[in-house]
Amino acid sequence: MKVVACAGVVVGAGGITPPVEATTYSADGFWSNGPSLGQPAGNCTVIIPDDRPLSVPQTFVVGSDIPDGTEIFSWGYGEAFSDIVVSCVSSGIGGANGDIDIYAASSVYVNGDSRGYIPLSDSGFALKLWGRFNTAPGNNYSVCGGVSVNCQYYITSYANPSFVNEPAANTEIDLTPTGASSASMSQTMRKYWISAPPSLNQLLPTYTGSFSFRMALIKVGTPQYNGPLHTSSTAAFSARATIKGTYNVYGLLDGSGITIAPPACQLRTTDYTIPMGRWAADAITYVGGPAYGSQVPVNLSLECSGKVDHVRFRFEDTGTTLSGNNNISLYDTSGGNKVDGLEIELLYNGMKVNVDNTTVTDTGSHGATKVSPASLPLYDSVGTAAFQARYVQSAAVTRAGADYTGPVTGKVNMYVTYD
Numbered sequence: 001m002k003v004v005a006c007a008g009v010v011v012g013a014g015g016i017t018p019p020v021e022a023t024t025y026s027a028d029g030f031w032s033n034g035p036s037l038g039q040p041a042g043n044c045t046v047i048i049p050d051d052r053p054l055s056v057p058q059t060f061v062v063g064s065d066i067p068d069g070t071e072i073f074s075w076g077y078g079e080a081f082s083d084i085v086v087s088c089v090s091s092g093i094g095g096a097n098g099d100i101d102i103y104a105a106s107s108v109y110v111n112g113d114s115r116g117y118i119p120l121s122d123s124g125f126a127l128k129l130w131g132r133f134n135t136a137p138g139n140n141y142s143v144c145g146g147v148s149v150n151c152q153y154y155i156t157s158y159a160n161p162s163f164v165n166e167p168a169a170n171t172e173i174d175l176t177p178t179g180a181s182s183a184s185m186s187q188t189m190r191k192y193w194i195s196a197p198p199s200l201n202q203l204l205p206t207y208t209g210s211f212s213f214r215m216a217l218i219k220v221g222t223p224q225y226n227g228p229l230h231t232s233s234t235a236a237f238s239a240r241a242t243i244k245g246t247y248n249v250y251g252l253l254d255g256s257g258i259t260i261a262p263p264a265c266q267l268r269t270t271d272y273t274i275p276m277g278r279w280a281a282d283a284i285t286y287v288g289g290p291a292y293g294s295q296v297p298v299n300l301s302l303e304c305s306g307k308v309d310h311v312r313f314r315f316e317d318t319g320t321t322l323s324g325n326n327n328i329s330l331y332d333t334s335g336g337n338k339v340d341g342l343e344i345e346l347l348y349n350g351m352k353v354n355v356d357n358t359t360v361t362d363t364g365s366h367g368a369t370k371v372s373p374a375s376l377p378l379y380d381s382v383g384t385a386a387f388q389a390r391y392v393q394s395a396a397v398t399r400a401g402a403d404y405t406g407p408v409t410g411k412v413n414m415y416v417t418y419d
Contacts, residue, residue: 022047022048022049022050022082023047023048023050023241023247023249024045024046024047024048025045025046025047025048025241025243025245025247026043026044026045026046026243027043027044027102027243027244028040028042028043028102029041029042029043029044029088029100029101029102029103029204030100030101030102031093031095031099031100031101032099032100032101033097033099034095034096034097034099035095035096035200036093036094036095036096036200039091039093039095040091040093041090041091041093041095041100041102041191041203041204042088042089042090042091042102042204042206043088043089043091044086044087044088044089044102044103044104044189044204044243045085045086045087045088045104045243046084046085046086046104046105046106046241046242046243047082047083047084047085047086048084048106048239048241048247048249049081049082049083049084049252050249050252051080051081051082051252052251052252052253052254052255053075053079053080053081053215053253053255054229054230054231054253054254054255054256054257054258055254055255055256055257056255056257056258057257057258057259058073058257058258058259058374059258059259059260059261059374059378060072060073060217060258060259060260060261060373060374061261061262061263061264061305061306061370061373061378062124062125062219062223062260062261062262062306062370062373063223063262063263063306063307063308063369063370064222064223064262065307065369066219066369066373067219068219068220068221069218069219069220070218070219071216071217071218072125072216072217072218072219072260072373072374073216073217073373073374074214074215074216074217075214075215075216076214077132077212077213077214078212079214080213080214080215081212081213081215081252083134083210083211083212084106084108084187084210084211084212084239085106085208085209085210086104086105086106086154086187086188086189086208086209086210087104087189087207087208087209088104088189088204088205088206088207089206090203090204090205090206091204092203094194094200094201094202094203095191095200095202095203096197096198096199096200096201096202097198100191100202100204101244102204102243102244103188103189103190103191103242103243104188104189104190104242104243105186105187105188105189105240105241105242105243106186106187106239106240106241106242107184107185107186107187107239107240108131108175108184108185108211108213108237108238108239108240109182109183109184109235109237109238109239109240110129110175110176110182110183110184110236110237111181111182111233111235111236111237112129112175112176112180112181112182112183112236113126113181114178114179114180114181115178115220116128116174116176116177116178116179117176117218117220118176118231118236118237118253119231119232120229120230120231121226121227121228121229121230121231121232122223122224122225122226122227122229122260123220123221123222123224124219124220124221124222124223124224124260125217125218125219125220125221125223125229125260126217126218126220127176127215127216127217127218127231127253128174128176128215128216128218129175129176129213129214129215129237130172130173130174130175130176130213130214130215131158131172131173131175131185131211131212131213132170132171132172132173132211132212132213132214133156133158133167133168133169133170133171133173133185133187133209133211134169134170134209134210134211134212135154135156135169135187135208135209135210135211136168136169137152137154137155137156137166137167138152138153138154138189138192138205138207138209139151139152139153139154139192140153140192140193140194143193143194143195143196143201144193148193150192150193151192151193152190152192153189153190153191153192153205153207154187154188154189154205154207154209155186155187155188155190156185156186156187156188156209156211157185157186158173158183158184158185158186159183159184160173160174160175160177160180160183160184161177161180161182161183173185175213185211187209187210187211189205189207189209190204191203191204191205192205217229217258223260223262225260225261225262227256227259228256228257228258228259229256229258229259229260230254230255230256231253231254234250234251234254235250236252236253237252237253238250238251238252239252261305262306263304263305263306263307263308263367263370263418264304264305264306264308264379264418265302265303265304265305265308265311265366265367265379265383265416265418266302266303266304266379266416267300267301267302267303267414267416268301268302268303268382269301272298272300274296274298274389275296276293276296276344276389276391277293277294277296279293279342279391279393279397290392290393290394291392291393292345292390292391292392293390293391293392294390295347295388295389295390296388296389296390297386297387297388298346298386298387298388298389299384299385299386299387300313300384300385300386300387300414301382301383301384302366302367302382302383302384302385302416303379303380303381303382303383304366304367304368304379304381304382304383305367305370305378305379305380305381306367306368306369306370306381307365307366307367307368307369307370307381308365308366308367308418308419309364309365309419310362310363310364310365310418310419311362311363311364311365311366311385311416311417311418312360312361312362312363312416312417312418313353313360313361313363313385313387313414313415313416314357314358314359314360314361314414314415314417315346315353315354315355315356315357315359315412315413315414315415316355316356316357316412316413316414316415317329317355317356317357317410317411317412318411318412318413319331319338319410319411320336320338321338323343323355325343325345325392325394326352326354326355326356326359327343327344327345327346327355327392328343328344328345328346328355328389328410328411328412329343329410330342330343330344330408330409330410331408331409331410332399332404332406332407332408332409333406333407333408333409334406337399337400338399339397339398339399339404339408340395340396340397340398340399341393341394341395341396341397341398342391342392342393342397342408343391343392343393343394343410344389344390344391344392344410345389345390345391345392346387346388346389346412347387347388347389347390348361348363348386348387348388350388353387355412360417363385366381366383366385366418367381367383368381
């Protein structure tokens with residue numbers, strides 16, 4: 001008997017590192033009054049990344065049995081987004097009386113929900129986002145004799161939702177805090193005092209500051225499997241650059257490259273040939289109740305991408321003259337002529353399985369919960385659905401009305417579904 005598998009769901013997985021993309025805003029600054037009027041103060045630059053990590057194609061296998069709160073995937077610092085950088089390079093020319101036509105600043109804004117997440121199109125999943133100040137606040141308080149904005153040249157702050165000024169370097173900020181629907185981070189580079197007035201006591205610094213981000217995809221509810229993940233708004237994560245003008249960059253979380261797939265099973269082998277052995281010649285003219293042969297194992301090998309509660313099989317006889325007993329019809333191997341009186345009966349756990357393209361046999365749970373939803377190979381859990389087959393004779397074995405002895409063959413299509 002040859003079994004041809006016609007079903008199995010294949011879910012592709014993989015990750016592609018996005019190219020590093022960024023928008024750079026740069027301008028020269030000049031002193032706008034005083035003895036250095038018109039003289040160059042220096043140059044400042046703001047770099048805003050445009051990596052769009054959600055646009056990178058990836059597939060994660062996640063079953064509903066995975067506990068809520070499980071981190072499905074994470075992007076470390078520098079992996080989801082390049083750093084947001086603010087820098088200035090001084091010309092070395094100082095100014096007095098304060099006025100300068102440049103400063104550089106950047107901010108990021110996150111809009112989430114009060115649960116502490118950025119919601120996604122599949123309500124079973126959400127994002128968490130953290131930021132980190134990489135650079136210590138820049139100041140020269142010795143000139144000011146104490147804390148003073150006049151002696152600060154690199155100013156940092158965040159709100160989540162409470163406002164905090166000048167956090168230390170490497171301070172990590174939860175940008176999706178529970179109980180708040182928004183958060184922000186800011187950094188500003190500006191001129192500062194290098195000595196007491198009234199001399200040329202002010203200077204644009206030579207300094208670079210930055211902040212970084214990390215992100216996690218979290219299971220927060222029952223997966224809906226309703227298509228690629230995406231945020232509901234381009235304002236979910238946005239940035240702003242200020243340098244002789246204000247420039248808003250929206251949609252840092254735009255994209256729909258991530259797909260959540262339910263655990264699935266497929267046949268490891270799609271074509272099976274089952275040797276049934278010989279049927280006793282002295283039974284060729286058997287008359288009376290059905291005679292049954294020994295059961296022959298039909299082990300169908302499965303590979304699963306996770307734990308599947310139900311794997312179901314349906315069988316379809318491909319013969320030209322179907323069995324009236326919902327068995328597999330047999331034919332001679334020379335010309336495909338129908339052999340009457342002898343059929344193959346299919347069983348599962350000792351119970352007859354109707355080969356009628358309608359009856360569905362549930363073989364129960366297969367596979368194991370995937371430890372890492374992104375791990376490859378995708379189908380990494382192996383199992384077996386153990387069916388049996390046997391000869392059944394209900395009348396004399398004939399071909400075209402004449403007694404027949406010789407090789408026989410039968411063929412079925414097999415369909416596999418799961419949930």
